[in-house]
Amino acid sequence: MVVLPSSRAPIVTQLVVYKVGSADEVPGKTGLAHFLEHMMFKGTDTVAPSEFSRVVSKNGGRDNAYTTYDSTGYYQTVSPERLELVMRMEADRMANLRTTEKELVPERQVVLEERRMRIDNSPSALLDEVVNERLYGRGQPYGMPISGTVADVEALTLADLRDFYRQHYMPNNAILIVGGDTTAEQVRALAEKYYGAIPARPVAPRRRPDHGAADLPQTVSRADPRVIEPRWSRHYLAPSFSKGESQYAYALQVLAQLLGGTETSRLWRALVVDSKRALSAWAGYRPNSLGLASFEVGVHPASSVTMADVESAVAAELSRLIDGGVSTDELERAQNQLLAAAIYSQDSLQSGPRIFGGALSTGSTVADVAAWPERISAVRPDEVVAAARHVCQPQRLVTSLLTPPPGSR
Structure with missing residues (x-):
């Protein structure tokens, strides 16, 4: 309770x-x-x-x-x-x-x-x-x-x-x-x-594999006449709080924020503002999973930009982060954004209970939820780079392409 x-x-x-x-x-x-x-x-x-x-x-x-x-x-x-x-x-x-x-x-x-x-x-x-x-x-x-x-x-x-x-x-x-x-x-x-009057009964163990599909990497696509804005995205198998190399989970949250969490993030600045290759760009990661999670990066390309161009641009940004590191300023900005969002969520009587529900149903504890701000604040630049290097590997990804049918643009 x-x-x-x-x-x-x-x-x-x-x-x-x-x-x-x-x-x-x-x-x-x-x-x-x-x-x-x-x-x-x-x-x-x-x-x-x-x-x-x-x-x-x-x-x-x-x-x-x-x-x-x-x-x-x-x-x-x-x-x-x-x-x-x-x-x-x-x-x-x-x-x-x-x-x-x-x-x-x-x-x-x-x-x-x-x-x-x-x-x-x-x-x-x-x-x-x-x-x-x-x-x-x-x-x-x-x-x-x-x-x-x-x-x-x-x-x-x-x-x-x-x-x-x-x-x-x-x-x-x-x-x-x-x-x-x-x-x-x-x-x-x-x-x-x-609730106390209802008898307890045995509960079967829950199964979650510690690996993804055996035939990665893969690319999937869908050409659909209903598509207005094409989308390129890539999902990487990632650890969660409960499964895999969970020591990377907090750093991956910070990585998602500084890479594609806002309009000041690396992907947005590089692809939307500077090169005009994209209409929008993002990154996302949710570690509250009983099994493995996924780390996503995605882009809505500009009309004159190919999917191959987008993929190259995203790969270049990931390489720049892994090879060049993360500055203290951008790390602190991402951490502050995450902490501010968590504070704002407490204003909602639905968000607060949902946060605890998601955590407690996937193996975390009340103490883990309470300690989350401190653990996010403790993430170091080298840990963000190590998390990116661990997750962003070809043997753990699926690339997806969403487009209109050929000739319709």
Whole structure:
């Protein structure tokens, strides 16, 4: 249990994060975690189908849920006096979910429509699914789509959903995070009353390989008439806080920021401002992963620039950083930007709980979250260079090209 007291506004957010996500599925059963997320709103013996959200809304609150590779979260934002209400209802569906064929059939179409809207209608999202499959390996935990394949979702049964629910939905496989106008004592009393009454059950070990696909490097491409802005990007297998050479994780966060985190970053200045080769450029890295993570660099090329030119320009910037090092000034600027963003995120009653939920569901601790600013501030220039040298290697990358069809530009 984590409590994040804040008296800035008379509201509270409850977030329950289960330590299970799409990466805990098996080939042929993809989409289970996300489908079950939808079915969790379909009622219990005491709450009618779809009544959960209606009750929250009638009491002036908002609620929603999400599924990631490593976790599934359910949250409600309400006034403090309604915290007991939403905790009682959340505990009820943790233990007493009622799944029926009557509810499953129409919800399957909702899940498939959501996939069509978010993935099938987005050329970049479709390409990203292929990138993950090539980077981590076909049928591997992070190589399978979070929303599942259409064929798998169409074939999932009531028994599949019930089994997945029984295997993973229990208090000893969940994290309770409450932020807002309350106290640890008040939350603990409610948690013991509602979640404490639910029996614990054995939890199976979670599997995550310590390697990516065996046939790297690879290049994947998608030519799609819906593409307006072409995109060149490269994903490198990278350590996370939990897997691989995790000593590089903090330096990789700083590297992503100074390389492509803002419009003052190296890639932006070199490709957008100085050479006019790109419309935008970025880098990204998220170390909260139970398995290996990925480090991404990407560019939207200018209209007259080829993908080969972009690739050469990015490679030149990476070589310049690895061979020439990082200055103290740009290191401190990147660190300050990261620290400022973390401070701003505390203003949101959703961001704070989500940060803790993502960390605690992937092996980090409350102490790790608290120590993050100090560890980011302690990163040295030579550590950033060492992290870049470790990750930016050809045997650990997938390059992706997103373009309009030939002749359409």
